[in-house]
Amino acid sequence: MRTLVYAILFLALLPSSCLSAQQEGNIWYFGQEHGVSFASGSPEAITDGALTTFEGCASICDVDGSLLFYTNGGGRISTTSPQGSIWNRNHEVLYDMEGLKGGAFGATQSSIFIPNPANTDQYYLFTMEEREYASDGLPAGQTQGRGLTYFLLDRTLNGGLGGTIIDDERLHVPSYETLSATRHANGTDYWIYIVDDNTGDFFRYRVDAGGITGPVLQPRAVSDSITGPLKISPARNRMFIGGVLYNLNSSNGNVSNPRVLPGTLNSNTYSFSPDGSYLYVIEPTVSGALAVRYDALSANPLPTRTIFATLGPAIQGQMQLAPDGKLYWLSYSPANGQNVSFNAINCPNSPQATLSENVLLFPFESVPFFGLPNFMDYIFNTEETLIADLGPDTLLNCNNGPITLAPQTQGDEFLWSTGDTSPTLTVTSPGIYSLTVSSECGFVADTIEVFQNADTPTASISGPASICRGDTAVLQAATNLSGLWSWSSGDTLPAISAVEPGLYVATITDFCGRTAVDSFELIVIEDPAIELAAPSALCPDETGTATAFSAGALQYAWSNGAVGDSITLTGGGSYGLSITNGCGQLDTLFQIDSLTGPLLLLEGAEPLCPGGEVKLLATTSPEASLRWSDGSTLPELTAKSPGIYVATAENRCAVVADSVDLQPIGCENCFYIPNAFSPNDDGRNDLFLPVNLCPVEGYMLQVYDRWGGLVFEAQAPGLGWDGARKGERMPMGVYNWVLQYVQAGQQFRRTGDLQLLR
Incomplete structure (x- = not known):
């Protein structure tokens, strides 16, 4: 039972026939100028064809189901046998193969048409040789037959009747009988498959917008000889030939995982269901044949073998999937006289598949025919399943009046739980109603419950009052009636995920159009954000206060062990702070620069000599x-006199001072010593007296005559020589002097000559 809450009910049912199959396979020509049209949805015999064949043939229509071309794939050089042709839509010979070109009508799969991926007006025709290629004589140069050959046709040539652009291009020799194709997984390109006669392995080609590439050899992985046509599932995931079921990868073309189905080894009559889920085989027996179904998708299909019908003695021909979703095959039994029987498997997608013999009968002149046109079966891919879908469980009767349940369907029979058998049902009271829809492929059923309009809708939202940043809150809306939700955030489900703070509003609209509203305020707790005030720098013994603030903080913990939103700090350094709130913890570090007292450096100190600076x-x-x-x-300070000079530096942390003592130490000009004097009592230059310019100690002045005799000595500054020794005036001439003194603890000795004049 499903949920439906609408005022009017629509039921979707697909009939057993295929409603969506492409129409490129709408018209078939085969046998002795016979044909079938599926334009009406069911097979109808047509007799306007020009084709004659024993087995192989192919035809192609446009997407609207209008005939374009058909062929028997090729012929023989004998004038008593068909020589092979391609016919246009007017049943005129578009191309005569003359028994020398293309393939052969006696091949199981003599030909197949494939659209050109590069041009929607062009079609490739691939043809295949028959194993009896030399039975009517061997054409020159064709010692192994013609193998796989291709033509390129353009529908726009010859006034829209078509013509060949490329003809009779050989691709591979030797190869006989089998030829199949399917679409690439990319939806544009195609894969072509044949069997190489030298190795018994598969060869595949790729057809894309650039042309034909290949072949690529694909080992068949079994030693059995090939019999029967090569069939590819419409789902493009399985392949069957010679009693062996393979997996197929339509993306890379690889064939793998062979599984032998022994009962099928002698059969030429088989095909996949339209959805690819089953493989149907007519298995010959001593007394007739069995209609058998295998699960094609099973990893081990052999145990799934199911016999669903028994057939009498007959020669069984080829089977082909058709646009109506059924499988058709030809058979000949003498019981039908000079007629070939056109038989069907109905509902092949269903486990209830059935068999219909003699759907149509086609006469023949002398030899019966057994081939149907060769198609890429993916064009008939359809699930072809009967569906009864009443939609959702609940139907709300807003007006409390009659309601008509009116399904849209093409089913064969209807049965409501009330006993009514019409396609629609009018109900006047609440309750549970069921519908069963039947067709030739089985039956399906569904149920719906009808409610009357009683309560008014309510809405409520539940969820967490707050979340941390980065978390997600699930807000759940609830109501007492079914309906459609609409949130202020744009969401339409009852539950939404919210990560941002704000007001969330949910509106429920029931299926009668009434509304109810509820709102919910969500708070998002952010990660702790810190406002910190602290001194930028402190002296070593200086104290300062650091203060922190964080909205919603539960605790402040400082690195020195203190707690609270402020602390007193002494000196600079690195400090840490941890703040916690309801969503977690934030750690931060801050730096207070360490100040120091000033360092003072005096530069430039040197002796200060008289007259200098x-x-x-x-x-x-x-x-x-x-x-x-x-x-x-x-x-900078300029000092011009000896003495002690003091500099003082001060900052917030300390006061420091330093000094220098500038003295005329080692100065050559501490004494002025004359080099002559005239002791004649005239009051001018009467004494030899060095002039002292610097403070000294240990002063001694000595004067010697030219023979080295001491004539004068003074041990204190200010005492000069008057030119006499012991009261006796000394003669004019040159005398030597020696001056010794101590200055700033350093001993000095100077000497020189003196001229005594009279």
């Missing part, structure tokens, strides 16, 4: 305020 430079790290002992604040 020294430039001093004070530098600090880190930057600090600077002041010299003379009150100046610039980094």
Whole structure:
């Protein structure tokens, strides 16, 4: 039972006949100028054909089911046998094969038409040689027959009657009897399959917009000799020939997994169901034949063998899937006189398949015929299943009045649970109603429950009040009646997934058009976000306060063990903070720079000699305020007199000072020593006296005559020589002097000459 909540019910049923099969296979020509048209949906005999064949033939229509071409695939050189032709839609010979070209009408599958993927107006015709190719004489140069050959036809030539662009192009020799094709999985290209007579293996070709490529050898993997046609499932996933069922990959063309079905080895009459699920075989017996079905999709199909009909003695011909979804084959029994029987398997997709003999009878003159046109069976692919679908379970009677259940169907028989047998049913009261639909392929049933309009709809939304960012909330809407949901988010299912905060609104509209609304506010808790205030830098012993804030925080934990939203810190360094809320924890680090007292460096200190100057430079790290002992604040100071110079640097962490003592140490100009004097008591240059310009200690001045005799000695500055020794005036001439002194703890000794003048 299914759910339906509509005011009017529609039931979909597909009849047993194929409603969607392509119409390229609508018209068949075979035998002795016989034919069948499926234009009406059922097979009808037609007699306008020009074709004569024993077995092989092919025909092709356009997508609207109008005839384009047909052929027997080729002939023999004998004038008493058909020589092979291609006919146009007016049944005129489009191309005469003259018994020398194409394949042979005696081949099981003498020919097949395939659309050109590069041009919708063109068709390839592939033909196959018969094994008895030399029975009426051997054409010159054809010692192994003509094998696989192809033609290219264009329907637009000759005023729309068609003509050949390429004719009688040989592809492979030797090959006989079997020829099949199917569409590639890409929906555009095609695969061609034959059997190589030298190896007994499959050869495959690919037809695409660029032309024909191949062959590719595909080992057949069994040693049995080939008999019967090569059949490919409409589902393009199975292949059957010579009593062996294979898997087929329509993407790469590979054939694999051979499974022998012994009862089929001597049969030439078989085909797949339209949906590819079953393989049907007419298996010959001593007294007649058995109609047998295998599960083609089973990994082990042999145990699925099912006999569904028994046939009397007859020669069984080829079987072909048709546009009406049935399988048809030819047979000949003397009981039918000079007629070939056209038989059918009905409902081949269904386990209830049945058999109909003598659907049509076709006369013959002397020898019966057994071949039907060769098609790519994928064009007949259809599930062909009878369906009864009442839709959903519940039908709401909004007006509480009569309701007509009116299925759209082409079924043969209808039976409602009320006993009514009409296609529609009018109900006036609530309850459960069932419908059974029958056809020749079986029956199907479905049920619906009808409710009256009683309650008004309600709506409610449940879900979590809040979620963490990154999580998902499932909001579930509930109602007391069936209907259609519409959320403010655009969703239409009762349950939605929400990740963003906000107001979510759900509206239920029941099947009478009434609405109910509910809303739900969802809160999304974000990951903790931190607002942190802390000093940017601290001195080693300086204290400061760090304060943190995070909305929704449950706990603040600092790296020094403190808790709370603020702490007192001493000195710089790295600090950590962990904040937790209902959705988790966020860890962060922050840095307070460590400040230090200034480092002071004085540069440029050197002896300060009389008359000179020294430039001093004070530098600090880190930057600090600077002041010299003379009150100046610039980094550079010019000193012009000996003495101690002090620089002081100060920042928020400390005050430091440094000094330099500038003295005339080692200066050559600490004394002015004359090189002559005139002790004549005139008050001018009467004494030899070095002038002291620098403070010294250990002073000693000595004067010697030219023979080295000491004539004067003074041990204190300011005492000069008056040019006499022990009161006796010394003669004019050159004297030598020696000056010794100590300055800043360093001993100095200077010497020179002195001229005494009178």
